[in-house]
Amino acid sequence: MSGTALRVQTTPTLGQILEDTRALAASLVAGAAARDRDRELPFAAFEQVRAAGIGTLRVPERFGGPGGSVADVIEAVTTLAYGEPNVAHSLRSHFNYTETLYLGPDRPELRHSSRLILDGALFGGAHTEIGTPRPGDIRTTLTREGGVYRLNGHKYYATGTAFCDYVSVSARRDDGEVTRLTLPVNRAGIDIRDDWDGMGQRLTASGSIVFDNVEVLDAEAHASPKTGLGWRHASTFRQLFLMACQAGIVRRILADAVDYAKGQARPITHSHAETARADLFVQRQVGEIAAISHAIDVLIADGARVLDRSHRVLESGAPHVERVLDEATFSIAKAQAVLAPLALKAAEALFNVGGASATSRSRNFDRHWRNIRTITSHNPLSYKEQAIGDWLLNETPPPVDGGYF
Secondary structure, eight states: OOOOOOOOSSOOOHHHHHHHHHHHHHHHHTTHHHHHHHTOOOHHHHHHHHHHTGGGTTSOGGGTSOOOOHHHHHHHHHHHHHHOHHHHHHTHHHHHHHHHHTTSOSOHHHHHHHHHHHTTOOEEEEOOOSSSSSTTOOOOEEEEETTEEEEEEEEOOOTTGGGOSEEEEEEEETTSOEEEEEEETTSTTEEEOOOOOOSSSTTSOOSOEEEEEEEEOGGGEESOTTOSSHHHHHHHHHHHHHHHHHHHHHHHHHHHHHHHHHHTOOOOTTOOOSSGGGOHHHHHHHHHHHHHHHHHHHHHHHHHHHHHHHHHHHHHTOTTHHHHHHHHHHHHHHHHHHHHHHHHHHHHHHHHHHGGGGGOTTTTTHHHHHHHHHHHTTSOHHHHHHHHHHHHHHOOOOOOSTTOO
16 A cells, blocks of 8 residues: 655646646556456556646646646546556546545645645545445444544445555444544554455455554544535546546557457458458457447546536536536436446457457456446446436436435
8 A cells, every 4th residue: 555655746737647647548558468367456557646646637726736627537537547447447536535525615624635635645435335234334433532533344345545545434423423534544453455356447456444443533534425515426426437437448449459450360261351450340340349439438528528517516506506416417327328338349349350369368358348347337227227217207306325326
């Protein structure tokens, strides 16, 4: 895990960050197949993320940041996912944190965390627990002991926290209320475990964090994570973030298909073409993947535009804010319902470009399908489609708990 050393000397401009993100993604392409196959966690990549200032994207200019939009973040995430989707996905908790941080009132946490982020700090998350009756149930406890609090519990799906400097934690107080904590990951009693065994996104360190009698100061305890309307916007933002990860993977699938068809693939047995690149069947497969990638890029660009609007409305305090949030929620849900099957189709079509030789473990093309399918497993699409229909037919608002939408 990371420490809390400061790493960024000066805050780069928005243009510099986006340019450095593209350069980092390009560098991550080499070795991506081997890293997944050998399960080599990408710690070094996160030092480059810090050096590039990627984590500062949403820090407003008034706090000394680049003032990037949702669209800027989503394009950066998509670009990173092209190079290494595990790195992109592992930043989800950090950008969820910044998305909610700047929608709340002025408070000590806002100013303190802004300074940390500008100095290179990354924030992970530890909210979900396994073995509870329902997702979202919190058994982790925060109890008062003299002049401090003590945190005890076991979290799972702590995606990316092993690469971060701070962790945001949900816990239940003595009075039964849920509170949010922000702690340095190197605090005594915090044990980040590498026990994620999912078939996809294998390098996201999405396993356990155990809190054993961890000391918590008053200043590290904050309001419930579901206070105000900002968390609803952030919940939808998290869904768009997952879509961006898939979009980047599909861009990589297209690049792999083109490179393979040009360099190694052979025409099928009954083809009249001399090379794979001249084979009409191969051309058609590559063209289909290209069309899918373009459609997905259009979907996430539209989603980013919608969420930039809902962010502006939240900041303005307009009276119609809840309607805007509902519309944004359903807009992203509709896009997810279309995107996921298309992304999986692209991952399968890659094998039609090269046939049996494309299944070589050295190429590890199957990681694309595994990664997409793991990401889409976050939320069953059938429930989203049902909620969309209920909204259109009966004006039923979307569910607003559990981070599902």
